[in-house]
Amino acid sequence: MFIIISGTQSALFSSKSAQGTVAARPSEMGRSPDEGHDRGHWGNKWDYLLSLAGYAIGIGNVWRFPYLCYRNGGGAFLVPYVIMLVLVGLPLFLLESAVGQFSSSSCLTLFSVAPMFKGIGYSSLLVTLIASTYYSVVVAYPLVFLFHSFSSQLPWASCGNYWNSPQCALIASTNFTNSTERAVSAADEFFHNRVLEISSNIDEPNGFVWPIVNTTLFVWTFVFLCVFRGVKVVGKVVWFTSSFPFLMLIILFFRGVTLPGAWDGIYFYIYPDFSKLGDLKVWADAAVQIFFSIGTGWGSLATLGSFNKFRNNCLRDALFVPVLNCATSFFAGFVVFSVLGFMAHKTGTSVDSVTAAGPALAFITYPEALSLMPFAPLWAVLFFLMLFFLGIDSIFVQIENLVTSVVDEFPVLRARKGWVTFAACALMFLGALSCCTRGGMYVLLLLDWYSASITVVFAGLCELIVFSYIYGAGRAVRDLQMMTKKAVGMFWYVAWISVTPLLLLFIFINSMASMTAVSYRDVIFPSWAQNVGWLSALASFAGVPAYARLMTGITPTSSWGPALEDHKAAWAEYVRSHPLRHRLLHPRFSPSASSPSGPTSSSYPSSSSSSAEAKLLELRPGGGDAAADKGSPV
Secondary structure, three states: OOOOOOOOOOOOOEOOOOOOEOOOOHHHOOOOOOOOOOOOOOOOHHHHHHHHHHHHOOOHHHHOHHHHHHHOOHHHHHHHHHHHHHHHHHHHHHHHHHHHHHHOOOOOHHHHHOHHHOHHHHHHHHHHHHHHHHHHHHHHHHHHHHHHHOOOOOHHHOOOOOOOOOOEEOOOOOOOOOOOOOOEEHHHHHHHHHHOOOOOOOOOOOOEOHHHHHHHHHHHHHHHHHHOOOHHHHHHHHHHHOHHHHHHHHHHHHHHHOOOOHHHHHHHHHOOOHHHHHOHHHHHHHHHHHHHHOOOOOOHHHHHHHOOOOOOOHHHHHHHHHHHHHHHHHHHHHHHHHHHHHHHHHHOOOHHHHOOOOHHHHHHHHHHHHOOOOOHHHHHHHHHHHHHHHHHHHHHHHHHHHHHHHHHHOHHHHHHHHHHHHHHHHHHHHHHHHHOEOOHHHHHHHHHHHHHHHHHHHHHHHHHHHHHHHOOHHHHHHHHHHHHOOOOOHHHHHHHHHHHHHHHHHHHHHHHHOOOOOEEOOEEOOHHHHHHHHHHHHHHHHHHHHHHHHOOOOOOOOOOOOOOHHHHHHHHHHHHHOOOOOOOOOHHHOOOOOOOOOOOHHHOOOHHHHHHHHHHHOOOOOOOOOOOOOOOOO
């Protein structure tokens, strides 16, 4: 659906166990105290931002958003889309990245804030494991196309090949993906009969498709080589893998708009139909697209944020990346529909008749349109390279999230992080083989339909409940103000405590209500397959209640808070000097609200307010040094 779709403490960092503080070696004295020696850290701010951009901007920006925009009122769809960006995307993005940066924690250790809910982290990791497994096969498809693009004539531009059927036509003007009784385009037959060698149903795996197996192996080898050394290397690789797709989009855009008929396609894409805004489904589509396109709910944003310096201005980052993601989606629509307009002009049909969504757009319709251009092989090479790099960045981040979460949870593995990365990549390659058979497309769609779409929304909703209500939105705002030394406005607070949870609940209910039996090319999957799909979804859900039965405690443990001792001590002092009336109330309503930059002589609470804060937040009256305190300052 969203297909979509990045170590440990330094010797300078305080141990989060009872081992105490480790002194810095003389050779490290010149290093910034924010730099993690063992855990890893970003080389610079742009490494982080490009990793975020590569993670959030994926294949779905090309094959899903443009179709949704066209279907839901053209330019009018931008109204609910921008509203959902502001009310859902930005608040969730800031919360996840900020709590990761504040605690230097990945998506498992993050829940030391409320140990009973650690199952949310396990659910996120399980769905990451499933989604990354099948998504790697989707990323492998462009490589197969790329191999076939190095020829004088594109193989999907003719019908005289051994994989073609008697129904093959160079251009099929009907909806060729939904029927075998009508003409079938050469591009459709190339994808299904040559690339996938697809069987008639999920019941018939019928052996491996070796080109897909080999390209999937290449994907995981490439991922391992880029990730096993940690974020230092990933941060450099993404300078190319994140920027290259933008360059290709720009090149394809200028090529597209100069084609005859291009502006008919663009008009079809953006012409506003404001009557659509009265349809609740349009708003639901906007909310779902925003949620999945920016990558919240997977735990990856927290993990990426955990490699930041403690004082990084995550408030600014929370605006930059989601807005860039949405702008890229909208821009990609011009790239797609300019070419679809050219295709309609060339074939004498309407734009509506050649418009498709999902895999059909990326692997059938758009390649078919490319085959009609002059120098078609060149444009095909550029397009499929772009798809590959759009997808591979998302896998980088997901694997870094998975591996970092494991070694953070089990520090004994940190010295063997490279081997943990190898084991994760090998395991997911073996799992991906189930999607590399002749029935693999059915398996891929089954997992995507059930496992990812519901669980990620559920995890995001639970995460928001934990930090807004269990830990408290007031505490979260206070921690963010202490970390960034900047005031956190009422917009973020109101969004976290009321608007965003309600909209996430709406997205979750809508996702559940809209679940239908999965099908592909009018082939409805058998009941046993549907049951397997539901079981995969329930397995991801089960982590939350199962872990809650094993653990108790909804108050922060002693390991919650900043990783460095000096930051943790400053945080404890800040908590004492900025008491809250209640954990759910914004610090603006505290007894002695003051500048967020730090405590001042006038900001220290009176004994009565200090006692009230101690009662509400389990803070001992009289305080004491943070390092000596056995519990969290809050």
